[in-house]
Amino acid sequence: MSHRLARPTPRSRLLTWWATVSAVTALTLGLPGESVAADAPNPPAGTVLSAPTAFVRGTLRPDAPPAGANDWTCRPRAAHPRPVVLLHATYTNAHMNWSMLSPLLKRAGYCVFAPNYGGEPGVPFKATRHIPDSAREIARYVDRVLAATGARQVDLVGHSQGGGVLPRWYLRFEGGTNPAKPARNKVRRLIGLAPSNHGATVSGLGTLTTELGLNPTVSLVAGQAYADQMVGSRVHTTLDRGGDTQPGVAYTVIATRYDEVVTPYHNQFLTPGRGATVRNITIQEICPQDLSEHISIAYDSNAHQLVLNALDPAHAEPVHCRFSGPLIGG
Secondary structure, eight states, X not given: OOOOOOOOOOOOTHHHHHHHHHHHHHHHHTOOOSOOOTTSXXXXXXXXXXXXXXXXXXXXXXXXXXXXXXXXXXXXXXXXXXXXXXXXXXXXXXXXXXXXXHHHHHHTTOOEEOXXXXXXXXXXXXXXXXXXXXXXXXXXXXXXXXXXXXXXXXXXXEEGGXXXXXXXXXXXXXXXXXXXXXXXXXXXXXXXXXXXXXXXXXXXXXXXXXXXTOHHHHHHHHOHHHHHHBTTOHHHHHHHTTOSOOTTOEEEEEEOTTOSSSOSGGGGOOOOOTTOEEEEEEGGGTOTTOOXXXXXXXXXXXXXXXXXXXHOGGGOOOOOOOOOBTTTBO
16 A cells, blocks of 8 residues: 655746756756766767766757666566666656666666656656655556566666665555565665665755755745655655665665765665665775765766676676766766
8 A cells, every 4th residue: 555645736847947948058068078987898889978968968858768778678687687777866867867877787688777757758857746656656667667577576776866765665655565575575676876865955955945944945846856855854754764674675875975965975874674685885985086976976987886786796896996076977
């Protein structure tokens, strides 16, 4: 049964206008194009190798999947028996968020799926709706992936909202897991890049809007997902009441000390409960020169190797640390 909170006021159409202005501005300024460290492997065709490039392309084609994703004829092989479902962050879409990781996973032999959720078709900035509503979207999508591929379980990889409070809500309240019989879980692994697990303060901005009682007003423009992700929100208090994890799920958190959105960054970390495992990783403890922050961690090749290792721990490989910069990645 769904655990439903009261539905909030619908978000404003101002997001459509703002996305258009952002796209025009980005193109006018000539954001950086595709770039990658010289020693990186040759990327698959269609790969977008910088966050700004993906932002522009995803704004102009907000409903297009990233390269490598949404092949509904894909059947998992024995080496990688679980499809990977990529869940984008708030105010992005699948193309913006996953144009580097999706083709990498496809080339590694995974069936990859990347839904757009929490927003209207044609609107670039998605994942703005009430998080329990978006979780029900993801529940339907995962069921569709399982039916199409014949797989018994999926692995989830998400960024920000998509790696934190959204999939945790789905796992607990929307059928993603079966606590009484974890072998029947629909999800085996949840890997979060800068996940919003225990709320955000947005470097103090969210604390200010919360203390001033402005979150409902801000959410009229920014979407209900803004208020839902603030520290102390009703969504968080409802979700956290039952602990951080679900039995039978392996959780991996990949955080950066330079996160400016889900702050303080240790709010991203999870505590394992009964029958679950958790690995909390601060990327600078592995690659000290990594300067990725909340946005660029989705385009960070060091983080991507950690994702590959978490998906297939039996064949984990060392992280060959490369420079990854703020906003751009690497």
